[in-house]
Amino acid sequence: YGTGEPLESEPVKAQNPFTVPSPPRSIEITNVTKEAMTLCWARPESDGGSEIDGYINERREKSSLRWMRVNKKPVYDLRVKSSGLREGCEYEYRVYAENAAGLSQPSDCSPLIRAADPIFLPSPPSKPKIVDSTKTSVTLSWAKPLFDGGSPVNAYTVEFKKVDETDWSVAVANVRSTEYTVIGLTSGSEYVFRIRSINKVGPSEPSEVSEAQIAKEREEEPVFDIDSEMRKTLIVKAGGSFTMTVPFRGKPVPNVLWSKPDTDLRIRASIDSSRTKTSLTVEKATRNDSGKYTLTLQNILSTASLTLVVKVLDSPGPT
Secondary structure (H helix, E strand, O other): OOOOOOOOOOOOOOOOOOOOOOOOEEEEEEOOOOOOEEEEEEOOOOOOOOOOOEEEEEEEEOOOOOOEEOOOOOEOOOEEEEOOOOOOOEEEEEEEEEEOOEEOOOOOOOOOEEOOOOOOOOOOOOOOEEEEEOOOOEEEEOOOOOOOOOOOOOEEEEEEEEOOOOOOEEEEEEEOOOEEEEOOOOOOOEEEEEEEEEOOOOEOOOOOOOOOEEOOOOOEEEEEOOOHHHHOOEEEEOOOOEEEEEEEEEEOOOEEEEEEOOEOHHHHOEEEEOOOEEEEEEOOOOHHHOEEEEEEEEOOOOEEEEEEEEEEEOOOOOO
16 A cells, blocks of 8 residues: 555647638639629638637739738638729739637638629620612611620621521621621622621620611612701892702612703803702802792602792992
8 A cells, every 4th residue: 555656647738629720712703893802712621620710811912922901800701802902903812711729821822803894795786777778789777785795895797698598697797887888799689687796705696687678779769958947048149159059869869950930040050960969059140040949859769849049139239
């Protein structure tokens, strides 16, 4: 009986029975705009034997060496919004997990992500209108799309096909204006057309299909392109000269005839006509040049007439 020899244990360090967590995993970036983006991640594989108290997030600009904290205090969710970004700059992120033992090693870095508003495909332009046609061509016009996708629409693709065919052909892949003439068509064949908008992301869905159009010379009734101001009486001083210019449309180009009762305008006036306008000029006007001037346009479809009134004021006589 009695007390035996004391036994001495191996040295034991007084420390917590747990370690720091392993790093968070699967870093993803979502909801990117020019001012902010959202960082998401997955829990660490190991919490180190102690419940995770939160996560610390850091970001770094591509051109910088310094990491900056995104959140001042640890967050408990598996996501955080990173705000106050500079538009056009690229950022990368990393995440730490924290428990009672301290911070984990950082996660793998996210890919570099540019701070910019998202862009999408644009909406289609309007249904194309037939502006003109010949035996081998059709001219179209259309309006810009209502939505550009967040990136400017910089071109359009024009497609066409014969009405009785299935497959569409590309007339032009990249035209900047909102009007285009499709050439090389078969005379007498009937065609339809559609347009796609193009932005940085790519081409839109096609527009609504145009009305069908036969490749032929277009026929239009003659019509005057004048405003109400031109219809007012023209006041001229005696001895002065005057010119009346009238724009018009019509296909085929209409014949032009100026007339005035009791006057041969081919002698009294100078008449100059083109495919789209006609003008009549009288030099050294007298009272006899007052009156109604009738302009007649005529093509195979119809006839149009316009009457213009001129009043020549006498010069004051000697006193």
